[in-house]
Amino acid sequence: TYDATVIKKLKEQGAIFIGRTNMDEFALGGSTENSAFGVTHNPYDLDRVSGGTSGGSAASVSAGLSLVALGSDTGGSVRQPSSFCGVVGLKPTYGKVSRSGLIAATSSFDVIGPIGKTVSDVEIVFNAIKGQDPLDSTTINENTYPEYKKKGKIVIGVPWSLVSQDGVNSVVKDNFNKSVENFKSLGYEIKDIDLPNALALYYITNFAEVSSNLARFDGVKYGLHLSGDNLLQDYLISRGRGFGKEVRRRILLGTYVLSAGYYDSYYGKAQSARVSLRKKFEEVFSTVDIILTPTSPVPAWKIGEKSDPLSMYLEDIFSVTANIVGIPAMSIPSGLGNFGGKDLPIGIQIMAPHNCEDLLFEIGKKFLNE
Numbered sequence: 001t002y003d004a005t006v007i008k009k010l011k012e013q014g015a016i017f018i019g020r021t022n023m024d025e026f027a028l029g030g031s032t033e034n035s036a037f038g039v040t041h042n043p044y045d046l047d048r049v050s051g052g053t054s055g056g057s058a059a060s061v062s063a064g065l066s067l068v069a070l071g072s073d074t075g076g077s078v079r080q081p082s083s084f085c086g087v088v089g090l091k092p093t094y095g096k097v098s099r100s101g102l103i104a105a106t107s108s109f110d111v112i113g114p115i116g117k118t119v120s121d122v123e124i125v126f127n128a129i130k131g132q133d134p135l136d137s138t139t140i141n142e143n144t145y146p147e148y149k150k151k152g153k154i155v156i157g158v159p160w161s162l163v164s165q166d167g168v169n170s171v172v173k174d175n176f177n178k179s180v181e182n183f184k185s186l187g188y189e190i191k192d193i194d195l196p197n198a199l200a201l202y203y204i205t206n207f208a209e210v211s212s213n214l215a216r217f218d219g220v221k222y223g224l225h226l227s228g229d230n231l232l233q234d235y236l237i238s239r240g241r242g243f244g245k246e247v248r249r250r251i252l253l254g255t256y257v258l259s260a261g262y263y264d265s266y267y268g269k270a271q272s273a274r275v276s277l278r279k280k281f282e283e284v285f286s287t288v289d290i291i292l293t294p295t296s297p298v299p300a301w302k303i304g305e306k307s308d309p310l311s312m313y314l315e316d317i318f319s320v321t322a323n324i325v326g327i328p329a330m331s332i333p334s335g336l337g338n339f340g341g342k343d344l345p346i347g348i349q350i351m352a353p354h355n356c357e358d359l360l361f362e363i364g365k366k367f368l369n370e
Helices: 005-012 055-062 079-085 119-129 170-185 199-216 231-242 245-258 264-285 309-316 320-325 357-368
Strands: 045-049 068-073 088-091 111-116 155-158 189-192 290-294 329-339 342-351
Touching (some): 005 119, 045 342, 055 068, 055 079, 055 111, 068 088, 068 119, 079 088, 079 329, 079 342, 088 119, 119 329, 119 357, 170 329, 199 309, 199 320, 290 357, 329 357
Parallel strands (some): 155 189, 155 290
Antiparallel strands (some): 088 111
16 A cells, blocks of 8 residues: 655666565565565575574575675674575665664564665665654664774774684684685774673563564454454464464563562663663774674575574674674675585675765675775
8 A cells, every 4th residue: 555665765866676576574584485475495505594583685686687786784684595596685764764664573673675786776765765764763864873983994893702602603704704704805994892691681582572562463362363262263274374483482481580589680681781881882893994704604504404593593693783782784795615516606794883884885886896
């Protein structure tokens, strides 16, 4: 009945829409294996996932089916599939792009971002969709954050303690080390920084907000309706069949952490930790211009390989912090690595202070020699 604001803006710019792409249900997952339409295959290896939640968007660009695509990023859902599919994916500053028309998952994290084959293409789409919107009260203007002044020589911060831990694939580590050397050869200064692992903070907040946001899908006021013998049966059947397994899991866990007796122990502590993490990033950005990490600790895994949800959650270690503190982050391709006889794409992630997407574009273009 109406267009999302980003769609309206793109139409005004003359963009041609050629289709919708697959994603994890309600943007919850990291592989598109939680989609009602089935998994999206990776163009580099059809036995592997394309990532998620915006796996269809990244795969369509990677396979040459589209020039650019849009996705939503809650904890890496634009950047991680872009890394898996060898393309560029941007998560803008929180509030820089209107979310009017986007179904809410985790409202304090969600942001719409573009995916393209080049940094220049991503920049063009970002400039077309950004801006304040009266239909989204969380959108910001250019003066919301103070103007950032670059250091004399651009300094790149690398959290080596986070990158060197055991869960990061050795081929990914080697690729990242080569990327760091590449940045050095381009004239950037590299500095070791300390960043905490924020996965627990991210998922507690994610589950809680998912539980709250998806409560509206009750089969009466909103969403799918399936009839039972009475009103309670209507609720139970509609919500039971209307949500997939991963969505139900997150609703249950979110309801638990928000419940009486547990709210302060989990959600309350997570919000306090979030404030501390923001302060930590402010400290870090007082000494460096950007932060560099791998986008994902592993390459695209085989379809069905990560049936344990916890193992999939752990793959978000590098991407979630940008969403927690609201800063912009971009994944750019950093070459191919050999994994089990297959050459698969690897991506690196660059994060910048609030409102500094231009800095990401500048550094990304230089790295990719655009």
